[in-house]
Amino acid sequence: MVVEILISACLVISGIFGLVGSIGLIKLPDPMMRLHAPTKATTLGVGGALVASMLYFEFVVGRFSFHELMITLFLFLTAPITGHFIAKTHLHLGHKPEDLPPTGSDRPWASYESDEARAAVETPESAASEAARKG
Amino acid sequence: MIGYALTFAFGCFGLALLLNIYRIVNAPTVGDRILALDTMVINAIALLALFGILEGTAVYFEASMLIAMTGFISTVSYTRYLLRGDIIE
Numbered sequence: 006m007v008v009e010i011l012i013s014a015c016l017v018i019s020g021i022f023g024l025v026g027s028i029g030l031i032k033l034p035d036p037m038m039r040l041h042a043p044t045k046a047t048t049l050g051v052g053g054a055l056v057a058s059m060l061y062f063e064f065v066v067g068r069f070s071f072h073e074l075m076i077t078l079f080l081f082l083t084a085p086i087t088g089h090f091i092a093k094t095h096l097h098l099g100h101k102p103e104d105l106p107p108t109g110s111d112r113p114w115a116s117y118e119s120d121e122a123r124a125a126v127e128t129p130e131s132a133a134s135e136a137a138r139k140g
Numbered sequence: 141m142i143g144y145a146l147t148f149a150f151g152c153f154g155l156a157l158l159l160n161i162y163r164i165v166n167a168p169t170v171g172d173r174i175l176a177l178d179t180m181v182i183n184a185i186a187l188l189a190l191f192g193i194l195e196g197t198a199v200y201f202e203a204s205m206l207i208a209m210t211g212f213i214s215t216v217s218y219t220r221y222l223l224r225g226d227i228i229e
Binding site for chain 1: 159172196212
């Protein structure tokens with residue numbers, strides 16, 4: 006009975022989180038805000054569904070299965086990477102480097118810094134002064 | 141009780157999938173379209189996990205693992221293509 010309540014709670018919570026993630030994708034006004042809803046809420050939703058499935062197979066069917074944990078781990082590892090890539094795409098396609106807030110140092114945003122510019126800046130002296138500035 | 145909760149979760153994820161389709165059809169920017177496709181993949185994985193509970197078989201987990209990998213690779217390659225104009229440099 007306790008297990009049934011636990012599984013049902015997992016399922017309901019995961020459904021609500023999945024729905025909230027997709028509603029956020031529709032409703033939020035700014036593209037960078039819209040990035041938050043699916044990468045966080047939907048990932049938690051699918052994690053809840055997979056945990057519910059694991060509990061169900063463990064306690065109701067009586068057969069432990071490891072696959073759900075693997076899928077959850079994979080999704081939790083890849084969600085930040087896809088979020089980062091989509092944010093970068095949005096930054097490069099929708100904004101000019103001049104429009105972005107200042108970085109607080111003489112270097113530009115890392116995403117706009119080309120490899121040659123980085124190699125020119127990163128001489129040993131500058132690396133030492135950077136380290137000294139950071140304390 | 142699990143049956144009711146399962147039906148509720150099916151409804152939620154199905155509705156989420158429909159909202160994602162709406163977002164793909166009229167996305168304001170390309171980034172939103174990629175994001176909607178990525179969310180759609182994740183919702184499909186959740187639906188497959190729920191269907192596995194309903195049927196009581198573990199067959200669908202291999203399928204959802206494959207869908208997860210394909211979704212990740214396709215998202216990364218699409219964004220990579222938009223950023224660099226090339227997928228494998």
